[in-house]
Amino acid sequence: MNQEEHIYDDQTIAKAKEATQNFIKNNFEGVETIEVEEPYRSPMGAMKSKGKVNQEFKFTITINENYSVDGISVEKGFPKIKEECQEKACD
Numbered sequence: 001m002n003q004e005e006h007i008y009d010d011q012t013i014a015k016a017k018e019a020t021q022n023f024i025k026n027n028f029e030g031v032e033t034i035e036v037e038e039p040y041r042s043p044m045g046a047m048k049s050k051g052k053v054n055q056e057f058k059f060t061i062t063i064n065e066n067y068s069v070d071g072i073s074v075e076k077g078f079p080k081i082k083e084e085c086q087e088k089a090c091d
Contacts, residue, residue, distance in 0.1 A: 005058070007045070008039055019067040020049055026090045028053070028079040038065065053079060 036051040062070040
């Protein structure tokens, strides 16, 4: 964990957090709250952010340079993906 680098400016941080929140709201059922930590650069160079949904279920999300979501990993119990978003992510 100590290899995570927090190097982004305020505008990048705000856009990354907004992209993360929108992705989760648009693609998962039963989302009441979303907490997003400041994005960091992973050892492989990708922008990532961690957070929690509904104050309980953790996630890690990878964000592209254009603020689209490249992928998300979630822990057991995380809200289910919406049926219409299973084949292709919903905007």
